[in-house]
Amino acid sequence: MQRMQICPRFERAVEILSKRWTTLIVYQLLEGPQRFVAIENSLTNLSSKVLSERLKELEEEGIIERTVYPEKPVRIEYALTSKGQELAPLMEQISEWSTKWIELPSESDDLQSDKSKTE
Amino acid sequence: MQRMQICPRFERAVEILSKRWTTLIVYQLLEGPQRFVAIENSLTNLSSKVLSERLKELEEEGIIERTVYPEKPVRIEYALTSKGQELAPLMEQISEWSTKWIELPSESDDLQSDKSKTE
DNA sequence: ATTTTCACTTACTTTATGTAACCTATAATA
DNA sequence: TATTATAGGTTACATAAAGTAAGTGAAAAT
Numbered sequence: 001m002q003r004m005q006i007c008p009r010f011e012r013a014v015e016i017l018s019k020r021w022t023t024l025i026v027y028q029l030l031e032g033p034q035r036f037v038a039i040e041n042s043l044t045n046l047s048s049k050v051l052s053e054r055l056k057e058l059e060e061e062g063i064i065e066r067t068v069y070p071e072k073p074v075r076i077e078y079a080l081t082s083k084g085q086e087l088a089p090l091m092e093q094i095s096e097w098s099t100k101w102i103e104l105p106s107e108s109d110d111l112q113s114d115k116s117k118t119e
Numbered sequence: 120m121q122r123m124q125i126c127p128r129f130e131r132a133v134e135i136l137s138k139r140w141t142t143l144i145v146y147q148l149l150e151g152p153q154r155f156v157a158i159e160n161s162l163t164n165l166s167s168k169v170l171s172e173r174l175k176e177l178e179e180e181g182i183i184e185r186t187v188y189p190e191k192p193v194r195i196e197y198a199l200t201s202k203g204q205e206l207a208p209l210m211e212q213i214s215e216w217s218t219k220w221i222e223l224p225s226e227s228d229d230l231q232s233d234k235s236k237t238e
Numbered sequence: 239a240t241t242t243t244c245a246c247t248t249a250c251t252t253t254a255t256g257t258a259a260c261c262t263a264t265a266a267t268a
Numbered sequence: 269t270a271t272t273a274t275a276g277g278t279t280a281c282a283t284a285a286a287g288t289a290a291g292t293g294a295a296a297a298t
Contacts, residue, residue, distance in 0.1 A: 005161065006143060006146060007217070009221040009223060010217050012223070013220075014142045014146075014213065017137070017213070018137040018138070018141070019137070022137070023133045024125060024130065024133055027125060027129065027133075028125065042125065043125065086219070087216060089215075090209065090212040090213060090216055094136070095129055097132060097205060097209055098128040098129050098131065099128060101132075101205065102132055104127055104128060104131070
């Protein structure tokens, strides 16, 4: 009666990637190495608390690398490793699927909902 | 100073897919339409509570479809819609990436950790 | 008559995430 | 010189999401 179990590697990958913010952080880093505040500013509503947690997790997973440049005030950059870079095709699939299937509330809808508050 | 914002469709897709269990449920349904208990049994540690929540969410998103077959005792099946089926290439990418980059604790490691409890 | 299966739901606990303030160091501004 | 700003975080507390366990109702098998 039991069906074939899901591949444990697949399960692990999903476990890593589907924590909140993780995929978006990786996606953002596909643009190139970035500093803490740059990532923070690019992702609306992501707090520094969770960002620092996620960066640590991603580093432990070998998906990103943290580099300290010992300049006048130190500069710290986060960059994808090869393991991280190779998530690009996956991101591309999310992108394609979302382009085809996700519809956004239009700006006129937003105006509607603003109006509805006063109704 | 602000960099380009992440595409809102991409963000939405990630929001939908990265809730816990969601991706695994969709992956499981790629095998074909399935009943509640079949999905439940295929995903270790997924409780009926969360499964029923996720199925409702996925149905609202138009990713799965719930069909009631009015047999002697009714049979209820969950199946992917086209929107859901077209997540297959994404799943394939997760699968490829995980095959290349995820290493699993071997069974001997498991024995190790069992031993370590008694040390 | 009792137990089992399916498809869930409810009450309660634990974990994860969000919010806001704070910290240390350096640098820029008044 | 004193104040404010920026980078890269951490801490304490509040809320939301997920896990756990038990229960429900209808039908079916034992």
